[in-house]
Amino acid sequence: MAPSATLSTWAWREGQRWRHLTSLLFIAWKVYFRDANDSCIGWRARWEQQLGAELQREKAASQDEEEPHSCEYQVLVLGLDGAGKSSIIHYVCNTEAQKDIAPTQGFNSVQLQANGLQLDLLEVGGSQNLRFYWNHYLSKAHVLVFVVDSADGSRLPIAQQELHCLLSEDSQLPLIVLANKQDKSDALSVTELKKELGLHTLNSQREFFLLPTSATHAGLDTANSVLHLKNLLIKLLAQT
Numbered sequence: 001m002a003p004s005a006t007l008s009t010w011a012w013r014e015g016q017r018w019r020h021l022t023s024l025l026f027i028a029w030k031v032y033f034r035d036a037n038d039s040c041i042g043w044r045a046r047w048e049q050q051l052g053a054e055l056q057r058e059k060a061a062s063q064d065e066e067e068p069h070s071c072e073y074q075v076l077v078l079g080l081d082g083a084g085k086s087s088i089i090h091y092v093c094n095t096e097a098q099k100d101i102a103p104t105q106g107f108n109s110v111q112l113q114a115n116g117l118q119l120d121l122l123e124v125g126g127s128q129n130l131r132f133y134w135n136h137y138l139s140k141a142h143v144l145v146f147v148v149d150s151a152d153g154s155r156l157p158i159a160q161q162e163l164h165c166l167l168s169e170d171s172q173l174p175l176i177v178l179a180n181k182q183d184k185s186d187a188l189s190v191t192e193l194k195k196e197l198g199l200h201t202l203n204s205q206r207e208f209f210l211l212p213t214s215a216t217h218a219g220l221d222t223a224n225s226v227l228h229l230k231n232l233l234i235k236l237l238a239q240t
C-alpha cells in the first residue's frame, strides 16, 4: 500500500476514534448534569417541604395566640341605676375618673389585662327594665361586683332585695360589694351598709368583701379605693 493511502487510513481511524471519544464524553456530561439537576430538584423539593412545614408551624402558633387567653375571667358588675358601675369600670381600666357618664342602655363590656390575667368587666345596666336580665349573666361570671350608692338611703332596700335575689341563684360565686360615693357627705359607712344590706347573713362558703370606693376626681383616697378593688380582683381571680 502507498504511504499516502496508509496515512489517510490512519487519519480516518483517528478521526473515528476521536468522534467516539467526544460522543462518550458528551453522553457522560449529559448523564452527570441530568443527575446533578435531579438531585438539585430533590434538594429544592425537600427545602420547599421544610419551608412549608415551618410556615404551618408558624400559622398554628399564631392561631394559638389568637385563641382566647387561658386565664380569661369574667367580672360581672351589677347594681341599681346611678350606683356608679360605669364610673368604677372606667376608673379601674383607665386609672382616671370620667365626669359625664351616660346611663348604660343594655350592657357595657371592657377588657383589662393585668398580671397575666385577662379580665372581662361586664356591666349590665341597672334600670328596672334591665334588672330582669341580670341573673342570665351569673353562670359565666367568676366574681360578682355589686355597686351601691352609699348616699342613696331611700333605695337601699331595693338594692338589698336585688342583691339577695342574685345570691340565691348561686351560693358559691365570690362577691365584692362596693360602698360607692364615699366622697359624699351623706354617704353611709361600710359598717352601716353591711347592716342595711343584710350582708351579715351571707353563708360562710362564699368569699365576700365589702370595700368603700369613690369614682370621682375627689383625690388620692379615690384612686386608692379603685386601686384596692383592682388588686383584690387580680388576687381573687389568680387563685381560681
Ligand SMILES: Nc1nc2c(ncn2[C@@H]2O[C@H](COP(=O)(O)OP(=O)(O)OP(=O)(O)O)[C@@H](O)[C@H]2O)c(=O)[nH]1
Pocket (backbone or CB within 6 Å): 079, 080, 081, 082, 083, 084, 085, 086, 087, 088, 098, 099, 100, 101, 102, 103, 104, 105, 124, 125, 126, 127, 147, 180, 181, 182, 183, 184, 213, 214, 215, 216
Ligand atoms: N360623687 C360621686 N359621684 C359618682 C361616683 N360614682 C359615680 N358617680 C356619678 O353617679 C352618676 C351615675 O354613675 P354611673 O357610673 O353612670 O352609674 P351606673 O351604675 O353605671 O348607672 P346605669 O348605667 O344607669 O345602671 C354619674 O353622674 C357619676 O358621675 C362617686 O363615687 N362619687
Ligand SMILES: [Mg+2]
Pocket (backbone or CB within 6 Å): 085, 086, 087, 102, 103, 104, 108, 123, 125
Ligand atoms: Mg352604667
